[in-house]
Amino acid sequence: MDAEKLGRSRFLNLFFKPAGATMESRLRQWLFDPRETLRGADIKSGQTVLEVGCGTGFFTLHAAEIIGPSGHLIAMDPLSDFVDRVKKKVQDAGLKNVEVVRRDALKTELETASVDLVLLFGVVPYPTLPLDRLLPEMHRVLKADGTLAVWLFPVSFGVPTAILRSGLFTKPGKKNGVYTYRRSESRDHSQPKS
Numbered sequence: 001m002d003a004e005k006l007g008r009s010r011f012l013n014l015f016f017k018p019a020g021a022t023m024e025s026r027l028r029q030w031l032f033d034p035r036e037t038l039r040g041a042d043i044k045s046g047q048t049v050l051e052v053g054c055g056t057g058f059f060t061l062h063a064a065e066i067i068g069p070s071g072h073l074i075a076m077d078p079l080s081d082f083v084d085r086v087k088k089k090v091q092d093a094g095l096k097n098v099e100v101v102r103r104d105a106l107k108t109e110l111e112t113a114s115v116d117l118v119l120l121f122g123v124v125p126y127p128t129l130p131l132d133r134l135l136p137e138m139h140r141v142l143k144a145d146g147t148l149a150v151w152l153f154p155v156s157f158g159v160p161t162a163i164l165r166s167g168l169f170t171k172p173g174k175k176n177g178v179y180t181y182r183r184s185e186s187r188d189h190s191q192p193k194s
Ligand SMILES: C[S@@+](CC[C@H](N)C(=O)[O-])C[C@H]1O[C@@H](n2cnc3c(N)ncnc32)[C@H](O)[C@@H]1O
Pocket: 006, 012, 016, 023, 052, 053, 054, 055, 056, 057, 058, 059, 076, 077, 078, 079, 082, 103, 104, 105, 106, 121, 122, 123, 126, 128, 129
């Protein structure tokens, strides 16, 4: 779906928009160290990283700091409020390695095999990101040895099993609460039609 339409969806506006304050609350920062979670994703300096559903940017600036000036972070969200907020944070921090885009992650418009690491942090399972469409798109944009990192909140709803069952990802691991998978070479997966 185009981001304009998705950004107007009832689900996103009723459910996620009001949650923005919680996403970046001091209590969350105090209870939860985003860098610990990012370390669980095995994020490294110089990587190209796609952050799906960046929200208000709880993980974004930390991820940008870890990948450094030689890395490239694409922070993606369909809600213009969130995109504007993250753009401002990035600008205020003087970061040049972050691109904040208003887009539907089911149709990233990114080049095939261009990303080292995909972060799915707090974004699945949600109705606007169905795994049967999201996983093929993430498989397409990841490089051959790319990693899918998934942090599930509040509950997993069988996501780890569904990811393996898709046949698109393999070699499961878990660190600091983050599930990681290697992109599987076993299936050449073309993007499904929307
Ligand atoms: C629960 S929030 C998590 C935000 C952030 N990752 C965090 O942990 O603070 C889920 C985010 O996913 C975004 N989202 C929902 N559907 C999406 C889609 N199809 N493509 C990209 N992002 C989407 C929402 O707008 C929202 O910002």
